[in-house]
Amino acid sequence: MRTRITNIREIVTPVCPDVAVGTDMDKLTVYTDSDIILSNGIIESIVPRNRHEPPINRVLDAENAVVIPAFVDPHTHMVFGGTREDEFNLRIQGEKYMEIAAMGGGINSTVRATRNENEDTLFEHALQNLHDMIAYGTATFEIKSGYGLDTETELKQLRVIKRLQKSQSVDIKATFLGAHEIPPEFRDRKEDYIKLLCEKMLPAVKEQGIAEYCDIFCETGVFDIEESRRILNRAKELGFKLRVHADELTPLGGGELAAELGAASADHLVHVTRAGIDKMVQAGVVFDMLPGTTFFLMSDHFAPAGDILAANGILALSTDFNPGSSYTHSMPMVITLACLKMGLTIEQSINAATINGAYSLGLQDKTGSIHKGKQADLTFLDAPSYKFLVYNFGVNRVSAVMKKGEFIFQKS
16 A cells, blocks of 8 residues: 655655764755655655655645654663652752662662562553653664563563563564662672573573563673673673663773674763773764763763764664653653753754664664655654754654554644
């Protein structure tokens, strides 16, 4: 079936269909007076509005919307029990994140809630979060486990992600993050927990085929470089692709480790070193920036996006949606923060939130731009131009979201 989307104010897409790097990061292609032709949910062409294109089976009126690629979010923690608004209230009154964690809060607070939650309830909460994120224009996701920290609960989280993959039309990549923290029962026995990860948890996840990636929180006080190398090498032996929480709180060298091991991405990178940047660029590791986390933790020290772009690094943006350090469903908010706090241009931030996120997940051939042969994954903006994504901050301008040529969200 051929579909024509017409009455579009602007069609806005990354210049290149695979990845935006170097000078391509500064550009977007903008079409006016043009329509999009779809064939069975796949983009066929962008044509002048007055061009006759028979046969057309369906005409969709975009109602003068700006159409951009649907956002791709390559770093989320969507499956969890409970919320931590009380901790947030403590933080805005002056308590530090690590102090709250030492009192039993932080990640381990969510671990307790997730362990106690049944799978169906976790699924329903995750599904609501997914729908809320779709309403802000995102149609492709990475989702991590990491709030179980034991074999049973980690597998439970990953089963929930699998149910989302099977029941929803969006694209979802699953990541095992058993090395997110040291669980309380192993606090004085870290080596035993590392053995559990390597000898039982990773093989169990692989045997069940419910995660494509393995991630780790490589950070001072959590997993150091050598511990992270051991766990990630074991994951690599088992056939997992790698992602790394790196250099968020200290310049530990997680970026360099991600490059050494050929990870798909290193994420956070607030304190990445110049050597880390250079090695990641050489290895082709994606720099996944999470400015919402830095903002939500009330820090003024953001990741060095300018240095990364100057080195021709592949820069992506993510919400890091999670209950503790970035409780936002909104990729437009993250784009605004990237511009105002990290110095990105609007064009750079849109490239980072679309095609480069897709590249990070190995989905650049399917989504992330409006090019022939890709899925019609589109976000419709009730706005006079794409620049309103940043300019009109705090307002959700998304009027509709399309996945594979069908609407999955329409504002009532």
